[in-house]
Amino acid sequence: xxxxxxxxxxxxxxxxxxxxxxxxxxxxxxxxxxxxxxxxxxxxxxxxxxxxxxxxxxxxxxxxxxxxxxxxxxxxxxxxxxxxxxxxxxxxxxxxxxxxxxxxxxxxxxxxxxxxxxxxxxxxxxxxxxxxxxxxxxxxxxxxxxxxxx
Amino acid sequence: xxxxxxxxxxxxxxxxxxxxxxxxxxxxxxxxxxxxxxxxxxxxxxxxxxxxxxxxxxxxxxxxxxxxxxxxxxxxxxxxxxxxxxxxxxxxxxxxxxxxxxxxxxxxxxxxxxxxxxxxxxxxxxxxxxxxxxxxxxxxxxxxxxxxxxxxxxxxxxxxxxxxxxxxxxxxxxxxxxxxxxxxxxxxxxxxxxxxxxxxxxxxxxxxxxxxxxxxxxxxxxxxxxxxxxxxxxxxxxxxxxxxxxxxxxxxxxxxxxxxxxxxxxxxxxxxxxxxxxxxxxxxxxxxxxxxx
Numbered sequence: 001x002x003x004x005x006x007x008x009x010x011x012x013x014x015x016x017x018x019x020x021x022x023x024x025x026x027x028x029x030x031x032x033x034x035x036x037x038x039x040x041x042x043x044x045x046x047x048x049x050x051x052x053x054x055x056x057x058x059x060x061x062x063x064x065x066x067x068x069x070x071x072x073x074x075x076x077x078x079x080x081x082x083x084x085x086x087x088x089x090x091x092x093x094x095x096x097x098x099x100x101x102x103x104x105x106x107x108x109x110x111x112x113x114x115x116x117x118x119x120x121x122x123x124x125x126x127x128x129x130x131x132x133x134x135x136x137x138x139x140x141x142x143x144x145x146x147x148x149x150x
Numbered sequence: 151x152x153x154x155x156x157x158x159x160x161x162x163x164x165x166x167x168x169x170x171x172x173x174x175x176x177x178x179x180x181x182x183x184x185x186x187x188x189x190x191x192x193x194x195x196x197x198x199x200x201x202x203x204x205x206x207x208x209x210x211x212x213x214x215x216x217x218x219x220x221x222x223x224x225x226x227x228x229x230x231x232x233x234x235x236x237x238x239x240x241x242x243x244x245x246x247x248x249x250x251x252x253x254x255x256x257x258x259x260x261x262x263x264x265x266x267x268x269x270x271x272x273x274x275x276x277x278x279x280x281x282x283x284x285x286x287x288x289x290x291x292x293x294x295x296x297x298x299x300x301x302x303x304x305x306x307x308x309x310x311x312x313x314x315x316x317x318x319x320x321x322x323x324x325x326x327x328x329x330x331x332x333x334x335x336x337x338x339x340x341x342x343x344x345x346x347x348x349x350x351x352x353x354x355x356x357x358x359x360x361x362x363x364x365x366x367x368x369x370x371x372x373x374x375x376x377x378x379x380x381x382x383x384x385x386x387x388x389x390x391x392x393x394x395x396x397x398x399x400x401x402x403x404x405x406x407x408x409x410x411x412x413x414x415x416x417x418x419x420x421x422x423x424x425x426x427x428x429x430x431x432x433x434x435x436x437x438x439x440x441x442x443x
Contacts (some may be wrong), residue, residue: 032262039397047395053385132337135393135401139410142394142403144196149440 029088032078035071042067043135046115050131056123065136066079068134076105089147097144104141111137179274182267184416186260187331188275190408198287202227204283204435208254211363213290215254223280236272242310247331252288253307255373256344261330262313307348319431326428329421334413334435339405340371342437356435366404367439374434385424391415 042064048054049061078084080093094101111133118126153195158320161389183189194205194217202218214380221227228236235246243257251257260268293299298430309362312330342358350356356378372378379387386397394410402410413421 036400042399043395043401044399047389047393047399051385051389130394136411136415137396139394139399139403139407142401143407143411144403146403148402148404148406 004023008015025087026084028078028080028084033088035075037079039071045139046131046134050128052128056127058119058124058127061119061127062116065112065119065134069116072105073111074113076102089149091145091147094145101141101145104137104145108137108141109133125146135144175270176277177274178267178272179272179277181416182263182271182333183411184273185329185421186263187334187409187413188220188271188411190405191255192220193217195408200277200281200283201278203283204285204372205283205356205416209362210254210347213288213293215252215288215290216286218285219281219283220275221278221280222276222387223282226282226284227280228275229280231272233269233352234271237268240268241312243304243308250298250304253303254298256335256338258308258349259331259333259335259338261308261310262328264312264332267333279367287388303346303348306346309438320427321429322335322424323431325421326424328427329417329425331430334409335424336371341366353437355429355432356437359437359439370435370437371429372432372435374436375428377436377438378434379429380434384426384430387429388422391417391422392419 045064046061049056079090079094079101082092084090085092085094111130115127115130116135117128189201191206191208192202193199196201197205200204200221202221204217204220206217208215208217211306219227222229224230231239231246232348238244238246239251239259239368240257240260240263242261243253243255246429263271288295313328316327319327337349337354339361340358341354341356355370356374357372358368360366361368369377374378375381380399389395389397390402391410391413391414394407396402417425
């Protein structure tokens with residue numbers, strides 16, 4: 001009986017702690033993390049085509065690249081203040097160098113739109129030429145502004 | 151007659167080779183420079199510093215180091231260095247005046263470079279714009295600020311000498327080993343260190359739970375199936391080094407973001423493939439650094 005109570009209490013504590021952790025995350029954090037996850041899924045569609053590991057599908061590629069381009073503009077608005085850095089991989093540098101940080105969203109929008117345009121036109125070679133700029137922008141922005149995964 | 155033709159051909163090859171080498175030193179050096187990632191520690195990117203003008207802070211458990219100015223400026227940089235000075239710095243970790251470097255400068259890896267790569271690297275660095283910005287002094291606590299003690303550290307942890315190919319391994323794996331060990335100096339961050347800052351040679355590439363004492367984790371890149379990259383396909387490795395994308399579709403940032411942008415993305419596909427061939431056959435090290443790595 002004692003053991004059961006102890007287990008139940010321990011369970012309750014775990015639930016309370018995790019609830020606390022969840023509520024500590026600002027809604028912007030959840031939204032931008034969802035965007036990043038969606039972008040990762042899009043990249044997993046695009047990369048094999050860009051590498052030639054998967055057959056080129058212009059429609060699918062255009063769709064995935066456009067999704068990245070559009071999400072970037074939404075994501076830009078989801079870093080309102082340093083208060084939303086808690087429990088995330090966002091670096092304080094974001095709010096110290098806000099305009100530089102926001103510039104990356106414009107750059108990735110442009111790069112992704114560019115690749116999408118070629119993909120929609122069915123121009124595989126041009127798509128492959130335009131594609132690397134997307135990933136380069138990801139790395140360029142993550143390098144100063146995103147803490148490595150732990 | 152045959153002998154004469156042979157000698158003539160030999161001389162012609164020698165002649166064209168040296169002419170080619172002279173014209174090509176700087177270009178080769180640029181490639182070595184990228185592969186060795188010199189720009190990272192010697193450039194204060196955060197403050198828009200000039201390439202190789204130094205000033206970047208490197209925090210360690212022993213204090214802060216600042217990457218020095220290694221442009222060819224005669225006073226502020228290394229402009230007065232001879233070829234022998236340059237080789238001694240990389241091969242033996244010593245300044246032209248004989249003082250020992252701290253191993254935050256990874257001469258422990260660069261010692262494995264060929265003389266040719268070192269001199270081409272110097273030719274390239276000397277072709278870049280110079281900067282008169284003075285190098286910042288390190289801020290180390292006692293006794294770590296006593297440079298002479300580095301002599302003892304070297305006795306314990308440093309094995310000088312050029313890379314030697316393993317005849318039992320393929321040419322590709324040996325090239326990969328050279329790129330990974332001598333130039334990329336990957337083990338310097340991707341391995342744990344002991345209390346004196348020496349690499350745990352029994353756990354090379356097994357990741358670091360507390361990198362440079364700053365609380366950052368560096369992934370286990372050994373081919374251990376559960377805790378390393380053992381489950382990665384060759385395409386996964388290629389993508390990481392070429393573009394920085396992980397198998398999950400995330401893109402690396404932080405220090406590895408710099409490595410990808412400055413180094414691995416600039417290698418030839420054959421050299422990336424060689425590094426991967428090497429990394430996939432090294433000893434798997436069991437150390438969990440991150441969940442589900």
